[in-house]
Amino acid sequence: MNAKPAPDELDLQAQEAVREMRRQAEKLSDGQLDMMFRGARSFNGWTDEAVTDDQIRQIYDLMKMGPTSANVCPLRIKIIRSDEAKAKLKAILFDNNKEKTVQAPAIAIFGNDHAFYEHNAKLTPFRPTAIKERMTDNPKMIAPWANLNGTLQAAYFMMAVRAVGLDAGPMQGLDKPAADEAFWAGTEVKTNFICAFGRGNETTVFKRHPRFDFDEACELL
Protein backbone atom coordinates (compact mmCIF):
# COMPACT_ATOMS: atom_id res chain seq x y z
CA MET A 1 0.00 0.00 0.00
CA ASN A 2 3.03 2.26 0.13
CA ALA A 3 3.68 2.90 -3.59
CA LYS A 4 3.26 6.59 -4.34
CA PRO A 5 1.14 7.13 -7.44
CA ALA A 6 0.73 10.62 -8.92
CA PRO A 7 -2.10 12.40 -7.07
CA ASP A 8 -5.41 12.31 -8.94
CA GLU A 9 -8.46 14.55 -8.49
CA LEU A 10 -9.68 12.58 -5.42
CA ASP A 11 -6.25 12.84 -3.77
CA LEU A 12 -6.23 16.60 -4.32
CA GLN A 13 -9.72 16.90 -2.80
CA ALA A 14 -8.55 14.88 0.23
CA GLN A 15 -5.54 17.17 0.65
CA GLU A 16 -7.75 20.26 0.51
CA ALA A 17 -10.09 18.70 3.09
CA VAL A 18 -7.12 18.40 5.49
CA ARG A 19 -6.20 22.06 4.92
CA GLU A 20 -9.79 23.14 5.57
CA MET A 21 -10.08 20.97 8.69
CA ARG A 22 -6.86 22.52 10.05
CA ARG A 23 -8.23 26.00 9.40
CA GLN A 24 -11.40 25.18 11.38
CA ALA A 25 -10.26 22.81 14.12
CA GLU A 26 -9.16 23.94 17.55
CA LYS A 27 -6.93 22.12 20.01
CA LEU A 28 -8.70 20.14 22.73
CA SER A 29 -9.08 22.14 25.93
CA ASP A 30 -7.57 20.92 29.22
CA GLY A 31 -11.05 19.88 30.33
CA GLN A 32 -11.56 17.87 27.17
CA LEU A 33 -8.19 16.17 27.60
CA ASP A 34 -9.18 15.28 31.18
CA MET A 35 -12.46 13.84 29.92
CA MET A 36 -10.75 11.73 27.26
CA PHE A 37 -7.60 10.67 29.15
CA ARG A 38 -6.41 12.12 32.47
CA GLY A 39 -9.64 12.15 34.45
CA ALA A 40 -11.49 9.35 32.67
CA ARG A 41 -11.93 6.09 34.58
CA SER A 42 -13.06 2.53 33.99
CA PHE A 43 -16.51 2.25 35.61
CA ASN A 44 -17.98 -0.65 37.55
CA GLY A 45 -21.51 0.66 37.95
CA TRP A 46 -23.95 2.91 36.18
CA THR A 47 -26.75 5.38 36.59
CA ASP A 48 -30.00 4.37 34.94
CA GLU A 49 -29.68 7.10 32.30
CA ALA A 50 -30.44 5.44 28.97
CA VAL A 51 -28.02 5.36 26.05
CA THR A 52 -29.93 6.40 22.94
CA ASP A 53 -29.73 5.07 19.38
CA ASP A 54 -28.44 8.50 18.32
CA GLN A 55 -25.58 8.36 20.83
CA ILE A 56 -24.62 4.86 19.70
CA ARG A 57 -24.61 5.92 16.04
CA GLN A 58 -22.54 8.99 16.92
CA ILE A 59 -20.01 6.80 18.75
CA TYR A 60 -19.80 4.42 15.77
CA ASP A 61 -19.41 7.26 13.27
CA LEU A 62 -16.46 8.63 15.26
CA MET A 63 -14.91 5.20 15.85
CA LYS A 64 -15.05 4.11 12.23
CA MET A 65 -12.67 6.90 11.15
CA GLY A 66 -9.76 5.58 13.25
CA PRO A 67 -6.86 4.21 11.20
CA THR A 68 -6.15 0.49 10.63
CA SER A 69 -3.72 -1.52 8.49
CA ALA A 70 -4.65 -0.99 4.83
CA ASN A 71 -8.06 0.23 6.08
CA VAL A 72 -9.22 -3.29 6.97
CA CYS A 73 -12.19 -3.04 9.33
CA PRO A 74 -12.50 -6.35 11.23
CA LEU A 75 -14.47 -5.01 14.19
CA ARG A 76 -18.06 -6.20 14.52
CA ILE A 77 -20.14 -4.98 17.45
CA LYS A 78 -23.27 -6.30 19.14
CA ILE A 79 -24.86 -3.58 21.24
CA ILE A 80 -26.76 -5.13 24.11
CA ARG A 81 -29.60 -3.14 25.68
CA SER A 82 -32.69 -5.40 25.93
CA ASP A 83 -33.38 -7.62 28.95
CA GLU A 84 -33.38 -10.64 26.64
CA ALA A 85 -29.95 -9.87 25.19
CA LYS A 86 -28.57 -9.06 28.67
CA ALA A 87 -29.78 -12.45 29.97
CA LYS A 88 -27.97 -14.17 27.09
CA LEU A 89 -24.77 -12.27 27.91
CA LYS A 90 -25.05 -12.71 31.68
CA ALA A 91 -24.99 -16.50 31.30
CA ILE A 92 -21.48 -16.39 29.83
CA LEU A 93 -19.87 -13.65 31.97
CA PHE A 94 -17.40 -14.59 34.71
CA ASP A 95 -19.10 -14.32 38.11
CA ASN A 96 -17.41 -11.07 39.24
CA ASN A 97 -18.54 -9.30 36.08
CA LYS A 98 -22.16 -10.50 35.93
CA GLU A 99 -24.15 -8.02 38.01
CA LYS A 100 -22.21 -4.88 37.20
CA THR A 101 -22.36 -5.61 33.49
CA VAL A 102 -26.06 -6.31 33.09
CA GLN A 103 -26.80 -3.23 35.21
CA ALA A 104 -25.26 -1.03 32.49
CA PRO A 105 -27.61 0.75 30.08
CA ALA A 106 -25.59 -0.58 27.13
CA ILE A 107 -22.86 -3.14 26.56
CA ALA A 108 -20.81 -3.51 23.38
CA ILE A 109 -19.54 -7.00 22.49
CA PHE A 110 -16.48 -6.55 20.30
CA GLY A 111 -15.74 -9.35 17.83
CA ASN A 112 -13.02 -9.56 15.20
CA ASP A 113 -14.11 -10.84 11.79
CA HIS A 114 -11.49 -13.26 10.50
CA ALA A 115 -13.10 -12.98 7.05
CA PHE A 116 -12.33 -9.24 7.02
CA TYR A 117 -10.46 -9.50 3.72
CA GLU A 118 -13.70 -10.40 1.88
CA HIS A 119 -14.54 -6.67 2.08
CA ASN A 120 -11.35 -5.65 0.29
CA ALA A 121 -13.12 -4.20 -2.77
CA LYS A 122 -15.43 -1.99 -0.67
CA LEU A 123 -12.79 -0.75 1.76
CA THR A 124 -9.85 -0.22 -0.61
CA PRO A 125 -11.61 0.31 -3.95
CA PHE A 126 -8.48 1.61 -5.63
CA ARG A 127 -6.67 -1.71 -4.93
CA PRO A 128 -9.68 -4.02 -4.79
CA THR A 129 -7.94 -7.42 -4.60
CA ALA A 130 -4.53 -6.79 -2.96
CA ILE A 131 -5.44 -7.56 0.66
CA LYS A 132 -7.61 -10.54 -0.19
CA GLU A 133 -4.80 -12.06 -2.26
CA ARG A 134 -2.28 -11.38 0.49
CA MET A 135 -4.43 -13.10 3.13
CA THR A 136 -5.47 -16.09 1.03
CA ASP A 137 -1.84 -16.58 -0.05
CA ASN A 138 -0.63 -16.27 3.59
CA PRO A 139 -3.42 -17.56 5.87
CA LYS A 140 -1.17 -17.22 8.94
CA MET A 141 -1.53 -13.44 8.56
CA ILE A 142 -5.32 -13.51 9.02
CA ALA A 143 -5.56 -13.88 12.81
CA PRO A 144 -2.84 -11.29 13.64
CA TRP A 145 -4.40 -8.79 11.25
CA ALA A 146 -7.91 -9.41 12.59
CA ASN A 147 -6.73 -9.11 16.20
CA LEU A 148 -4.49 -6.07 15.80
CA ASN A 149 -6.94 -4.03 13.78
CA GLY A 150 -10.11 -5.17 15.57
CA THR A 151 -8.53 -4.30 18.92
CA LEU A 152 -7.47 -0.89 17.62
CA GLN A 153 -11.03 -0.25 16.46
CA ALA A 154 -12.44 -1.34 19.84
CA ALA A 155 -10.04 1.09 21.55
CA TYR A 156 -11.24 3.86 19.24
CA PHE A 157 -14.80 2.94 20.28
CA MET A 158 -13.95 3.45 23.96
CA MET A 159 -12.38 6.82 23.23
CA ALA A 160 -15.44 7.78 21.15
CA VAL A 161 -17.66 6.86 24.12
CA ARG A 162 -15.68 9.33 26.21
CA ALA A 163 -15.68 11.93 23.44
CA VAL A 164 -19.49 12.06 23.43
CA GLY A 165 -19.51 12.57 27.20
CA LEU A 166 -20.25 9.00 28.33
CA ASP A 167 -18.18 6.53 30.35
CA ALA A 168 -16.79 3.09 29.52
CA GLY A 169 -16.20 -0.09 31.52
CA PRO A 170 -14.14 -2.57 29.46
CA MET A 171 -13.99 -6.26 30.43
CA GLN A 172 -12.65 -9.48 29.06
CA GLY A 173 -13.86 -11.71 31.86
CA LEU A 174 -16.29 -13.84 29.90
CA ASP A 175 -16.37 -17.24 28.21
CA LYS A 176 -15.30 -16.16 24.74
CA PRO A 177 -15.97 -19.45 22.88
CA ALA A 178 -19.47 -19.43 24.43
CA ALA A 179 -19.89 -15.79 23.33
CA ASP A 180 -18.89 -16.82 19.80
CA GLU A 181 -21.66 -19.45 19.85
CA ALA A 182 -24.24 -17.15 21.41
CA PHE A 183 -23.62 -14.02 19.34
CA TRP A 184 -21.59 -14.82 16.22
CA ALA A 185 -22.78 -18.30 15.16
CA GLY A 186 -22.32 -19.05 11.47
CA THR A 187 -19.67 -16.33 11.01
CA GLU A 188 -15.89 -16.03 11.24
CA VAL A 189 -16.24 -13.44 14.02
CA LYS A 190 -14.39 -14.19 17.27
CA THR A 191 -15.16 -12.41 20.53
CA ASN A 192 -12.40 -10.08 21.74
CA PHE A 193 -13.77 -8.24 24.80
CA ILE A 194 -16.81 -6.30 25.94
CA CYS A 195 -17.39 -2.75 27.10
CA ALA A 196 -20.26 -1.49 29.23
CA PHE A 197 -21.05 2.15 28.55
CA GLY A 198 -23.39 4.86 29.72
CA ARG A 199 -23.29 7.42 32.53
CA GLY A 200 -20.88 5.92 35.08
CA ASN A 201 -21.75 5.96 38.77
CA GLU A 202 -18.73 7.51 40.48
CA THR A 203 -19.32 5.54 43.72
CA THR A 204 -18.20 2.44 41.77
CA VAL A 205 -14.74 3.78 40.91
CA PHE A 206 -11.74 2.36 42.81
CA LYS A 207 -8.47 4.05 43.73
CA ARG A 208 -6.35 4.68 40.66
CA HIS A 209 -3.54 2.30 39.77
CA PRO A 210 -0.21 3.86 38.79
CA ARG A 211 1.03 4.12 35.20
CA PHE A 212 4.60 4.10 33.93
CA ASP A 213 6.19 7.53 33.70
CA PHE A 214 7.51 8.61 30.32
CA ASP A 215 11.11 7.54 31.04
CA GLU A 216 10.02 4.08 32.16
CA ALA A 217 8.22 3.29 28.91
CA CYS A 218 9.76 5.51 26.26
CA GLU A 219 13.19 6.19 24.91
CA LEU A 220 14.06 9.20 22.81
CA LEU A 221 16.47 8.09 20.10
Ligand SMILES: Cc1cc2nc3c(=O)[nH]c(=O)nc-3n(C[C@H](O)[C@H](O)[C@H](O)COP(=O)(O)O)c2cc1C
Ligand atom coordinates in the same frame (compact mmCIF):
# COMPACT_ATOMS: atom_id res chain seq x y z
C1 LIG B 1 -9.32 -5.32 27.57
C2 LIG B 1 -9.71 -5.05 29.00
C3 LIG B 1 -10.20 -6.09 29.78
C4 LIG B 1 -10.62 -5.85 31.10
N1 LIG B 1 -11.22 -6.86 31.80
C5 LIG B 1 -11.78 -6.60 33.01
C6 LIG B 1 -12.57 -7.58 33.68
O1 LIG B 1 -12.78 -8.69 33.18
N2 LIG B 1 -13.14 -7.25 34.85
C7 LIG B 1 -12.96 -6.01 35.42
O2 LIG B 1 -13.49 -5.76 36.50
N3 LIG B 1 -12.21 -5.05 34.81
C8 LIG B 1 -11.64 -5.31 33.61
N4 LIG B 1 -10.93 -4.32 32.95
C9 LIG B 1 -10.79 -2.98 33.58
C10 LIG B 1 -9.33 -2.63 33.92
O3 LIG B 1 -8.94 -3.25 35.11
C11 LIG B 1 -9.23 -1.11 34.00
O4 LIG B 1 -9.57 -0.57 32.73
C12 LIG B 1 -7.81 -0.65 34.39
O5 LIG B 1 -7.48 -1.08 35.66
C13 LIG B 1 -7.68 0.87 34.31
O6 LIG B 1 -8.59 1.50 35.17
P1 LIG B 1 -8.85 3.09 35.06
O7 LIG B 1 -9.28 3.34 33.63
O8 LIG B 1 -9.98 3.38 36.01
O9 LIG B 1 -7.58 3.78 35.39
C14 LIG B 1 -10.49 -4.55 31.65
C15 LIG B 1 -9.97 -3.51 30.86
C16 LIG B 1 -9.61 -3.74 29.54
C17 LIG B 1 -9.12 -2.58 28.70
